[in-house]
Amino acid sequence: MNVQASHSEWRIVRKLFHYVYRYKKRCLLAFACSLIVSVLTVASLSMMKPTVETIFQRETLGGGMVSSLNESPGQNKALIRAQGEIVSLLDESPGQKKALPWAPGKTLIRAPGTEMDNAQGQNITLSRASGALSGDRESAPDVGIESKLREVMAPFYRMLDTYAADSPLGVLAIVFLVFILLSVLNGAFRYTQEYMINWVGNRALLDLQRDLFSHMLGFNTAYFSRTKVGSILSYYTVDVRVIGLSLFNILGRLMIDPCIVLVLIVTLFWMQWQLTLLYGLIFPVLAYTVRYFAKKNRRAGRSAQDVLARLNAFLQEHFSFIQLVQGYGMDAHQRSKFWRETRGVFSASMSMVKAKAASSPINEVIGLTGMCVIIFLGAYMIFERKAMAPSDFLVYIAFMWSLYQPCKRIERSFQEIQHGFAAAERVLDVLERDESLPVSPNPVSIDRFDQEIRFDNVSFSYDGERPVLDRISFEAKKGELVALVGPSGAGKTTIVNLIPRFYDPLSGSILLDGNDLRSLDLQSLRCLIAFVPQDVAIFGDTARVNITCGDERYTDTQVKAAAKAAYADEFIENLPQGYDTIVGERGAALSGGQCQRLALARAFLRDSPILILDEATSSLDSESERRIKLSIEKLMKGRTALVIAHRLSTILHADRIVVVDKGSVVDIGSHSELLKRCSLYQRLYQLQFAEEGDDVVSMGPGSC
Numbered sequence: 120m121n122v123q124a125s126h127s128e129w130r131i132v133r134k135l136f137h138y139v140y141r142y143k144k145r146c147l148l149a150f151a152c153s154l155i156v157s158v159l160t161v162a163s164l165s166m167m168k169p170t171v172e173t174i175f176q177r178e179t180l181g182g183g184m185v186s187s188l189n190e191s192p193g194q195n196k197a198l199i200r201a202q203g204e205i206v207s208l209l210d211e212s213p214g215q216k217k218a219l220p221w222a223p224g225k226t227l228i229r230a231p232g233t234e235m236d237n238a239q240g241q242n243i244t245l246s247r248a249s250g251a252l253s254g255d256r257e258s259a260p261d262v263g264i265e266s267k268l269r270e271v272m273a274p275f276y277r278m279l280d281t282y283a284a285d286s287p288l289g290v291l292a293i294v295f296l297v298f299i300l301l302s303v304l305n306g307a308f309r310y311t312q313e314y315m316i317n318w319v320g321n322r323a324l325l326d327l328q329r330d331l332f333s334h335m336l337g338f339n340t341a342y343f344s345r346t347k348v349g350s351i352l353s354y355y356t357v358d359v360r361v362i363g364l365s366l367f368n369i370l371g372r373l374m375i376d377p378c379i380v381l382v383l384i385v386t387l388f389w390m391q392w393q394l395t396l397l398y399g400l401i402f403p404v405l406a407y408t409v410r411y412f413a414k415k416n417r418r419a420g421r422s423a424q425d426v427l428a429r430l431n432a433f434l435q436e437h438f439s440f441i442q443l444v445q446g447y448g449m450d451a452h453q454r455s456k457f458w459r460e461t462r463g464v465f466s467a468s469m470s471m472v473k474a475k476a477a478s479s480p481i482n483e484v485i486g487l488t489g490m491c492v493i494i495f496l497g498a499y500m501i502f503e504r505k506a507m508a509p510s511d512f513l514v515y516i517a518f519m520w521s522l523y524q525p526c527k528r529i530e531r532s533f534q535e536i537q538h539g540f541a542a543a544e545r546v547l548d549v550l551e552r553d554e555s556l557p558v559s560p561n562p563v564s565i566d567r568f569d570q571e572i573r574f575d576n577v578s579f580s581y582d583g584e585r586p587v588l589d590r591i592s593f594e595a596k597k598g599e600l601v602a603l604v605g606p607s608g609a610g611k612t613t614i615v616n617l618i619p620r621f622y623d624p625l626s627g628s629i630l631l632d633g634n635d636l637r638s639l640d641l642q643s644l645r646c647l648i649a650f651v652p653q654d655v656a657i658f659g660d661t662a663r664v665n666i667t668c669g670d671e672r673y674t675d676t677q678v679k680a681a682a683k684a685a686y687a688d689e690f691i692e693n694l695p696q697g698y699d700t701i702v703g704e705r706g707a708a709l710s711g712g713q714c715q716r717l718a719l720a721r722a723f724l725r726d727s728p729i730l731i732l733d734e735a736t737s738s739l740d741s742e743s744e745r746r747i748k749l750s751i752e753k754l755m756k757g758r759t760a761l762v763i764a765h766r767l768s769t770i771l772h773a774d775r776i777v778v779v780d781k782g783s784v785v786d787i788g789s790h791s792e793l794l795k796r797c798s799l800y801q802r803l804y805q806l807q808f809a810e811e812g813d814d815v816v817s818m819g820p821g822s823c
Contacts, residue, residue: 131543134550135366138323145315152312153375157382159305160521165272166298167517169279173290309375316371324363328355331550338554340621341581349432354549357427358542365539369532376525376532383522390515394493398519401489405482409530412478413537419470420541426463428545433460471538482530490519556620562640568647568728570632571596572618572759577627579613587613588782590627595775597728600760602770604803605779611763612653614779615731618761619648649722653733653763655714657706662691663698665706666720673724681724687716730760767807776800 139146275297283289331354343351387395437444437453444453497512572595579588588610595601603611616622617629620636629636636644658665666681667673678698682688690713694700706714722730764770771790778785778793778800786797793800 128540131540131547134547135323135327135362135543138326139319139370141326142319142322145319149312149315149319149371150374150378152308152315153378154382155308156305156312156375157378159301159308160379161382161386161518163298163301163305164514164518164521166294166301167514168272169276169290169294171513173287173294312375313371316374320363320366320370324359327362327546328359331355331359331546334550339556339623340616342554344581347432347436349430349435350428352435353424353428353431354546357431358424358546361424361542362539362546365535366543369535369539372528372532373536376529379525380522380529383518383525387515387518387522390518394496394515397496398489398493401485404485405526405530408481408485409478409533413533415473416471416478416534416537418541419467419473420538421544423464423467423471423538424541424545426460426467430460430464433457478530478534483527486523486526493519556623556641557637558641559638563634563638564640564643565631565634565647566643568632568759569597571630572729572761573630574614574617575628575630577614577617577624577629579617579622579624581622583625586782588624591779591782591784592627593775593777593784593787595759595761597759598757599774600755600762600770600772602762602764602773602776603779604764604767604770604776604800605785606803607765609779610782611779612733615733615761615763618729618731619645619650647727648729648731649725649727650731651718651722651733655706655718657702657709657714657717659704660701661696661699662694662702662717665702665717666698666724668721677724682720684723685716685720687713687720690716728758730755730758732760732762732764734763734765765807767804 279290279293283293335351384395384399387398433456437457444450494516497515501509501512574591574593577588577591578586580586591610591614593601603614605611613622617624618636620641623637631639631644631647662682663678666678666687675698679688682691682698690709691698691700694702694708700708702708702717706717709717722732762770762773767790770776773790775787776790776793777787778797780799785799786793788797794804
C-alpha cells in the first residue's frame with residue numbers, strides 16, 4: 120500500500136514537473152532569488168551579535184561602553200564582575216582613544232571562577248587579549264563560537280570601530296541601518312521570487328487546462344453519455360483550481376523555505392556542530408509524523424474531490440431543470456438530496472481538517488521539546504563546562520528559533536499539497552485515459568461521396584451487455600432519401616449516430632463507398648456529413664456563430680442564404696442586433712421552432728453530400744414545416760439524406776423507408792409497398808393520418 124502510494128505521488132510529481140519544466144529559466148531565476156533570500160536572512164540574524172554585545176556591555180559597565188582609564192603610564196585598572204561579565208582591558212595613557220568592546224584583543228566574556236588581584240596591580244590578559252600597544256598576543260582556550268563569528272564579521276566590526284568608536288548609540292544606529300538595508304534587499308528578492316514562481320504556476324495551470332480540454336475533445340460520445348456534465352465540469356472548476364492553490368501556489372513556499380532551512384542548518388553546524396547534530400535527531404520523528412498525517416490528508420482530499428464532483432453534477436442538473444422542479448413541486452425532494460450531498464462534503468472536509476489540525480500541534484510539541492533540550496544542554500555548557508559565552512549562546516538560539524517558522528510552513532504546505540495531489544490524481548487520470556475511438560494505423564482521407572452507405576449486419580450495445588441494434592442491414596445510395604421509421608425506442612437515432620462514428624458497432628460494419636468507416640480519417644468523414652440532432656444544440660453566442668459553428672471562412676452572403684433557406688432569416692432580422700445578437704444559453708432568447716430553424720440553417724450552410732435529419736421538423740408549426748419540406752427537397756437533390764421522422768407526412772416520397780422495431784429491421788420499401796405488406800407501418804400510418812381525415816389505404820394482412 121505504501122509502495123503504491125509513493126508510486127502514485129511520484130507519478131503526479133513527474134507529470135506536473137513536465138508542465139513546470141517548460142519555463143525552467145524562470146524557475147532557475149526564482150531558485151536563485153530563494154538562495155539570495157536565504158543568505159540575506161542569515162545576514163540579518165547575524166546583526167544580533169553586535170546588538171547583544173553592545174547592550175550587554177552597557178549593562179555590565181554601568182552605562183559605559185568601555186572603561187575610561189586616567190591612570191599614569193604603566194598602571195592598569197581591572198574591572199571585575201561576577202559570572203559572564205565582559206572585561207575590557209586597556210593599557211593606555213591619559214587622552215588615549217577609547218576602544219569598543221569588540222575591538223580585537225580587548226573584549227571577552229569571562230568564564231566564571233576567574234580570580235584577579237587588583238590590589239597588587241597585576242597586568243591581566245584574557246583569552247584573545249592582544250597587546251595593542253606592545254604588539255604581542257597570548258593564546259587562550261576557545262570559549263565557544265565567538266571567534267568564528269568575529270572572523271566572518273571582522274570587516275563589519277572594523278567599520279563600526281571606524282565610524283562609531285565612542286558611541287554605543289551610533290553602533291546601534293549603524294547596525295539597525297544595515298539591518299533595514301538587508302530587509303529591503305530581502306523584500307525585493309522575495310518579490311521577484313514570488314512573482315516568477317507564481318507566473319510559472321499560473322502558466323502551468325493554463326497549460327494543464329488546455330491539455331485537459333484538448334484531450335477530452337477527442338473522447339467518444341459514449342463517455343459523455345455515461346458521465347454527468349457536472350462531474351466533467353468539476354475537473355475544470357474544482358480540481359484544476361485546487362491544483363493551482365495547493366500545488367503551484369505552494370511551489371514558491373516550498374522553494375524558498377527549504378533554502379532558508381538549509382542555510383540556517385549549515386550556519387548552526389558551523390557555529391556549534393555538537394548541539395546542532397543533537398537537535399537534528401528530532402527531524403526523522405518529524406518526517407514520520409508529517410508522512411503519516413499526509414497519507415490521511417490525501418485520502419480525505421480524494422474523497423472530498425469526488426463528493427464535490429457529485430455535488431456539482433446535482434446542482435447542474437437541478438438548475439437546468441428548475442422549471443420541472445418548481446412545476447412538479449419537487450422542492451422537498453431536491454432539498455433533501457442537496458442536504459445529503461452537502462453533508463457528504465462536510466464530512467470529507469472535516470476528515471481533512473482533523474488530519475491537518477492534528478499534525479501541527481504534534482510537530483510543534485516535538486520541535487519545542489528538542490529546543491528545550493538544546494537550551495538545557497547549552498546552559499550546562501555555560502555554567503558547568505564554561506565552554507560557551509551567554510551572549511554567543513543567545514545568538515545561537517536566535518538562529519535555531521528562526522528555523523521554527525519556515526519548518527512550520529513547510530509542514531503546513533506538505534499537508535496542503537495532499538489536497539492538491541488528490542485533485543491532480545483525478546485530472547491526470549482523465550489525461551491518461553483513452554476514451555477516443557480506435558484509429559486505423561493508416562487512415563484513409565476522403566473528400567467526396569460517390570456511391571452508397573451500407574450497413575452490413577451491424578449490432579450495437581451501449582453497455583456491452585444489452586443489445587440495442589441486432590444485425591441491421593440496409594443501404595442508402597447517393598442521391599436517395601432514406602427514411603427510418605418506427606416506434607420510440609426502436610433504435611433509429613442509434614443507427615444514424617453510427618454514421619458520423621459517434622459510436623462504433625460491436626459487430627458488423629458500415630461501409631462508405633466500400634470503405635469501412637473505421638478505416639477512414641475521422642475528420643474527413645465528418646466533413647462529408649451535415650447533422651441536425653433531435654435535441655437541438657444552441658450555443659450562448661450570436662446567431663451568426665450558431666449558424667457557422669465558429670468557422671470564419673463563410674461570408675455574410677452565404678450565412679444569410681443558409682438562414683433564408685431554413686426560413687430563419689425572418690426572425691433573425693428582427694433581433695436587436697440581427698445576426699450579431701446573443702441568443703442566450705441554449706437559445707433562451709428564442710422559441711423552440713426558432714432554435715430548430717437555426718440548426719437547419721447550420722446544415723444548409725455546411726452543404727455536405729450526406730444529410731442526417733433526426734426529427735428535424737419536430738418543433739416547427741405546420742406552415743413552417745411545409746416551407747421547410749420544400750427547402751429540404753431542394754437541398755437533398757444530388758445528396759444522400761437519412762431522415763428520422765415521427766410525422767410520416769415528411770417522408771411519404773422517400774426513395775426507401777426502413778421500418779425499425781426493437782433494434783431490428785422489420786421491412787424496407789417505399790411508402791406504397793410498406794402500406795401493402797407491413798402491418799407495423801400500416802399501424803403507424805393509420806394512427807397519424809386517420810385523425811386528420813386523410814384517406815387511409817386499405818390494409819391487407821401485412822407481413823411485419
